[in-house]
Amino acid sequence: MSDENKSIHAFDFNLICEYFLTLERQGPGSPEVTLKALGFTGTLTNTSRIADIGCGTGGQTMVLAQHTPGSITGVDLFPSFIDQFNLNAEKLNLQKRVKGIVGSMDNLPFRKEEFDLLWSEGAIYNIGFERGLNEWRKFIKTGGYIAVSEVSWFTGERPAEIHNFWEDAYPEIDTIPNKVAQMQKAGYIPVATFVLPENCWTEHFYAPQEAAQELFLKRQAGNKNAEEFIANQRHETRLYQKYKAYYGYVFYIGMKM
Numbered sequence: 001m002s003d004e005n006k007s008i009h010a011f012d013f014n015l016i017c018e019y020f021l022t023l024e025r026q027g028p029g030s031p032e033v034t035l036k037a038l039g040f041t042g043t044l045t046n047t048s049r050i051a052d053i054g055c056g057t058g059g060q061t062m063v064l065a066q067h068t069p070g071s072i073t074g075v076d077l078f079p080s081f082i083d084q085f086n087l088n089a090e091k092l093n094l095q096k097r098v099k100g101i102v103g104s105m106d107n108l109p110f111r112k113e114e115f116d117l118l119w120s121e122g123a124i125y126n127i128g129f130e131r132g133l134n135e136w137r138k139f140i141k142t143g144g145y146i147a148v149s150e151v152s153w154f155t156g157e158r159p160a161e162i163h164n165f166w167e168d169a170y171p172e173i174d175t176i177p178n179k180v181a182q183m184q185k186a187g188y189i190p191v192a193t194f195v196l197p198e199n200c201w202t203e204h205f206y207a208p209q210e211a212a213q214e215l216f217l218k219r220q221a222g223n224k225n226a227e228e229f230i231a232n233q234r235h236e237t238r239l240y241q242k243y244k245a246y247y248g249y250v251f252y253i254g255m256k257m
């Protein structure tokens with residue numbers, strides 16, 4: 001495999017964190033899409049509890065907080081993301097209702113049936129879609145909701161270049177009907193599924209990275225790993241432009257039965 005085709009998992013975590021810390025979002029999405037998904041998740045009250053797993057610096061969490069009552073706990077593996085998350089909550093005067101904690105999605109510090117809504121944008125892939133749906137289910141109240149976004153194939157077949165890229169980066173990538181069936185099998189009623197529009201990648205994810213990449217390369221001047229990491233990010237952006245008819249992010253919303 002050429003260096004350009006390395007998966008992001010091959011790079012040093014500190015490098016990845018330093019790069020993504022400066023960005024509002026660490027994955028494809030948009031405030032509009034967060035609110036659209038929220039519209040499928042039932043009524044929340046002042047006592048409702050929401051968890052945002054793999055929250056990053058909280059781009060989507062703050063949008064959720066500004067449009068829901070109740071309190072939100074964001075969880076992310078990386079302390080620097082959580083520090084930024086809590087600063088962002090304070091800046092928006094949301095710190096009483098929104099708290100970020102460091103933790104891992106495969107060992108969440110939550111109680112059984114603690115949450116009315118479990119949220120996760122562009123992050124469940126870290127544990128795997130099916131495993132995440134199964135393991136996190138116990139933290140949701142019966143009748144509560146889960147809303148996750150996940151990269152998915154739009155078609156049954158696709159060109160080898162993009163097929164091989166994603167099979168290497170995330171072997172659990174699958175078609176939308178197969179993901180919906182997995183959600184049902186895990187004990188949820190599939191309530192809604194929708195494809196994230198292209199601007200979630202172009203305008204909200206890739207465009208802000210252009211300036212961030214230049215600054216990052218200046219800060220990391222002479223660091224071959226950093227150069228390789230940026231070349232990799234740019235390769236991923238080019239692949240999206242070329243093959244966006246075949247894959248994208250999809251929101252899956254389910255109700256715990």
Ligand code: SAM
Nearest residue numbers: 025026027054055056076077104105121123126
């Ligand atoms: N939800 C954010 C967004 O949409 O902007 C971040 C998405 S980013 C693609 C994936 C996030 O998952 C990162 O913030 C990463 O630190 C976090 N992550 C990776 N492994 C994790 C784990 N085991 N437990 C919790 N978070 C994890």
